[in-house]
Amino acid sequence: MAELSYRDAVSRGIAQEMRRDPNLVFLGEDVAAAGGVFKTTVGLLDEFGPIRVRDTPISEQAILGAAAGAAMTGVPVIAEIMFSDFLAVCFDLVANEIAKLRYMTDGQVSLPIVIRTANGAGSRFGAQHSQSVENWCMMIPGLKVVAPSTPEDVIGLMAASVRDPDPVVFFEHKSLMATKATIPDGEIVDELGKARTLRAGTDITIVALALMVPRAMAAADRLAEQGISAEVIDLRTLVPLDTRTILHSVERTGRLATVEENPRLCGWGAEIASLVAHEAFWNLDAPIVRITTPHIPLPAANNLEDATIPSVDKIVDTIVSEWA
Amino acid sequence: MSPEPRQILAPDGTRHGESSLEIPAIRRLYQAMLSARVFDRKASAMQRQGRLATYSPFEGQEACQIGSAAALSPQDWVVGSYRDGGAMWLHGYTWRNLLLGRTGDERGGRTPDGVRVLPPSITVGGHMIHAVGLGWGERLQGSDGVALTLFGDGATSEGDFHEAMNFAAVFETPTVFFCQNNGWAISMPTERQTRSETIAHKAVAYGMEGVRVDGNDLLAVYEAATAAVAKARRGDGPTLIEAITFRVGPHTTADDPGRYRSEGIVAEWRERDPLERVRRYLVAQDAWDEAWQREIEEAESRAIEDIVADAEALPAFTPREIFDGMYAEPTAQLREQRAEAERG
Ligand SMILES: Cc1ncc(C[n+]2csc(CCOP(=O)(O)OP(=O)(O)O)c2C)c(N)n1
Numbered sequence: 001m002a003e004l005s006y007r008d009a010v011s012r013g014i015a016q017e018m019r020r021d022p023n024l025v026f027l028g029e030d031v032a033a034a035g036g037v038f039k040t041t042v043g044l045l046d047e048f049g050p051i052r053v054r055d056t057p058i059s060e061q062a063i064l065g066a067a068a069g070a071a072m073t074g075v076p077v078i079a080e081i082m083f084s085d086f087l088a089v090c091f092d093l094v095a096n097e098i099a100k101l102r103y104m105t106d107g108q109v110s111l112p113i114v115i116r117t118a119n120g121a122g123s124r125f126g127a128q129h130s131q132s133v134e135n136w137c138m139m140i141p142g143l144k145v146v147a148p149s150t151p152e153d154v155i156g157l158m159a160a161s162v163r164d165p166d167p168v169v170f171f172e173h174k175s176l177m178a179t180k181a182t183i184p185d186g187e188i189v190d191e192l193g194k195a196r197t198l199r200a201g202t203d204i205t206i207v208a209l210a211l212m213v214p215r216a217m218a219a220a221d222r223l224a225e226q227g228i229s230a231e232v233i234d235l236r237t238l239v240p241l242d243t244r245t246i247l248h249s250v251e252r253t254g255r256l257a258t259v260e261e262n263p264r265l266c267g268w269g270a271e272i273a274s275l276v277a278h279e280a281f282w283n284l285d286a287p288i289v290r291i292t293t294p295h296i297p298l299p300a301a302n303n304l305e306d307a308t309i310p311s312v313d314k315i316v317d318t319i320v321s322e323w324a
Numbered sequence: 325m326s327p328e329p330r331q332i333l334a335p336d337g338t339r340h341g342e343s344s345l346e347i348p349a350i351r352r353l354y355q356a357m358l359s360a361r362v363f364d365r366k367a368s369a370m371q372r373q374g375r376l377a378t379y380s381p382f383e384g385q386e387a388c389q390i391g392s393a394a395a396l397s398p399q400d401w402v403v404g405s406y407r408d409g410g411a412m413w414l415h416g417y418t419w420r421n422l423l424l425g426r427t428g429d430e431r432g433g434r435t436p437d438g439v440r441v442l443p444p445s446i447t448v449g450g451h452m453i454h455a456v457g458l459g460w461g462e463r464l465q466g467s468d469g470v471a472l473t474l475f476g477d478g479a480t481s482e483g484d485f486h487e488a489m490n491f492a493a494v495f496e497t498p499t500v501f502f503c504q505n506n507g508w509a510i511s512m513p514t515e516r517q518t519r520s521e522t523i524a525h526k527a528v529a530y531g532m533e534g535v536r537v538d539g540n541d542l543l544a545v546y547e548a549a550t551a552a553v554a555k556a557r558r559g560d561g562p563t564l565i566e567a568i569t570f571r572v573g574p575h576t577t578a579d580d581p582g583r584y585r586s587e588g589i590v591a592e593w594r595e596r597d598p599l600e601r602v603r604r605y606l607v608a609q610d611a612w613d614e615a616w617q618r619e620i621e622e623a624e625s626r627a628i629e630d631i632v633a634d635a636e637a638l639p640a641f642t643p644r645e646i647f648d649g650m651y652a653e654p655t656a657q658l659r660e661q662r663a664e665a666e667r668g
Contacts (some may be wrong), residue, residue, distance in 0.1 A: 033584045034511035057481035057517045058448050058509055086447065089482070124377050124428055128447050264661065294661040296646050300377060300428030307643055307665065 001184060007177040009151035010040035010116075013158030014078060016187055018048050021076060024162065027054040027063060028080025028116075037082060038118055038177055060086050064093035067113045068101065076112040076162060084119040084133045084171060091136075098167045099142030113167045114158070119147065120211055120261055121293075121309050122175030126300030130174075132261035132293070134209065135268050137169040138238045144192060145238040147171040149213035151181045153236060156190025164192060173210040193240030197249065201231035204255035204319065207246060207272055209235045212259040212310060219259075219315035226320060238268050246272060247280050254285035257319055259310050264292040291318050327522050329536040329568045332543035335596045337604025343543040344550065347611050353394055353542055354602045354612075355620050357386040360410035361599060362624040363419050367409075367426065370632065371577040376426040380406045384540070384572035387598035388504045390414055391545030392472060392565075395553045399462075401440045401471040403455045407504075407571075408444060408474040417441040420631045429641050430649060440469070449475070449482030452501065456488050459497035459556070470498040470556040472549070478509025480526065481517055489530040489564065498556035500549065501564040504539060506571040507593075511584035527564035539567030540598040570596070 035042035208216035258269030332341035389410030416439035424432030445451035455473035462469035527534025552563035570593035606612035647662035
């Protein structure tokens with residue numbers, strides 16, 4: 001057992017897989033000598049050397065293009081895009097190439113690629129460096145989408161992502177980097193497409209992802225004080241989506257709230273709301289509530305960023321106000 | 325193209341080439357470099373005090389920034405990166421703009437009327453293409469305005485650079501591409517960024533003139549930029565200037581350069597300081613004295629403190645302003661979300 005931060009869990013997760021599979025390579029900007037701008041890849045260059053752990057020129061398209069090419073020759077690749085906002089810089093590779101090549105070759109090629117990227121707000125980096133863009137990837141057929149909220153999940157889901165034969169976009173949350181947990185020794189391997197019920201409750205199901213998970217948990221404590229028993233589900237992966245866990249929960253609680261950091265329009269919660277409205281309509285006792293960032297670019301100022309992304313207060317107040 | 329960068333002022337301050345600048349003009353530009361350095365150091369200090377978000381210092385690159393922007397006229401544009409505050413300021417973006425930007429206040433991005441400077445680009449590369457469009461737009465409007473874009477060596481690895489260079493050459497836009505090759509892109513040394521012998525060489529592939537200058541030489545930078553701007557204004561198309569310089573500070577206040585480079589190389593470049601070089605030249609011309617230097621430093625320091633006090637006293641930017649900044653008219657849905665945000 002060891003106490004490990006989310007940040008250190010990233011390098012442990014990558015190292016675990018690089019030890020297991022000597023073919024696995026890792027590339028990105030400032031990932032080797034500098035150990036990553038978020039220090040998530042410290043130590044990997046020392047252990048695995050410059051051929052497997054590679055600093056690249058500032059060329060996001062080439063990073064993903066090279067990953068795609070290498071993957072098609074059978075080399076599994078972890079590629080880092082420093083900030084998730086920069087997925088937009090190489091979106092052709094993400095949306096049109098990596099996501100579609102298996103399909104377009106009639107299943108002949110596999111793209112075992114993990115695109116790791118730092119996502120989300122809390123660091124005051126503003127409109128072009130703080131976005132939550134998991135929904136950009138969720139809407140593209142052919143990609144899997146993972147967003148862990150704990151150090152242990154970082155390792156286990158990293159392993160599952162690396163071992164998956166298809167491309168996975170792996171979102172690491174900047175504001176969770178410093179969070180710590182006690183982690184078992186040895187190999188940790190999880191499964192994609194499995195949500196986790198973190199707290200059982202009977203009155204409402206709260207579905208959350210990444211940074212919104214600890215906030216939803218804190219909100220559930222506060223709701224309990226007001227006599228509302230909330231069940232909290234950490235989705236962990238958006239694709240594949242664990243619809244069973246969500247539907248089973250709503251069947252019992254009769255209410256659903258999603259807590260999303262992405263902006264409102266076409267945020268991932270809209271998909272879940274639509275699913276529940278269709279599959280569990282007759283179980284619902286109340287309208288579905290979506291708690292999201294408004295449909296605005298993220299401000300960088302402390303007060304405004306705090307006011308913009310869903311806070312514990314915001315979650316509690318929204319749910320309570322809908323209760324009446 | 326000669327790979328040897330053009331130089332007019334040697335590091336010891338001796339002049340060995342022609343400059344179109346007279347002593348009073350050199351004094352003015354020296355003063356501007358000094359102001360920029362005072363600002364830059366103050367901004368780093370404020371960041372350490374927690375009063376600014378992450379800051380990217382440009383110390384060591386003042387000759388590049390002041391020398392290039394000094395070649396412009398008011399109808400021209402400056403499009404720079406997060407490290408180009410000096411050039412932006414000389415062209416009319418204010419220190420207040422820059423400071424507000426670093427406190428996360430979007431009012432920092434609103435330039436004084438008539439000032440043609442875009443907010444600093446923090447996504448590496450995209451802004452170079454803006455400079456192509458700005459130059460093209462000026463042409464379409466019948467103006468002789470020129471767009472100067474500043475960027476680093478690392479930015480030349482982005483597809484954006486290649487598309488911008490090619491487009492500018494094909495459209496013959498009045499664009500000046502000014503690359504500050506400062507040795508590093510965060511932890512990546514230039515020689516691992518590109519295998520081109522020089523960055524200026526890349527111009528050849530696009531059918532564009534490429535020029536190399538000593539980026540720590542104010543006079544050489546000024547001459548190269550002036551020639552490129554004049555050419556662009558005449559309608560003779562874009563130029564790529566590669567200025568050889570060095571980032572003596574960290575990449576940003578969040579960076580620890582000790583992880584990837586030695587102190588020795590930094591000390592070497594401090595010896596080639598762009599301000600000291602001009603100062604030595606001015607001393608030899610009897611055009612510098614200590615009292616003048618101190619006066620500038622103190623005046624600039626006070627001015628910047630006033631700006632800081634003023635910026636910190638501004639009423640906070642409100643959520644309402646974020647919503648209102650998005651479209652000319654907020655959509656009905658946004659109006660609802662704005663009302664919700666205002667309720668808290
Ligand atoms: C599209 C994109 N990729 C990566 C980054 C992260 N990043 C910020 S600055 C930087 C280095 C840029 O180096 P260079 O262009 O040489 O300019 P310098 O910082 O040296 O002035 C990197 C990789 C970014 N901001 N945008």
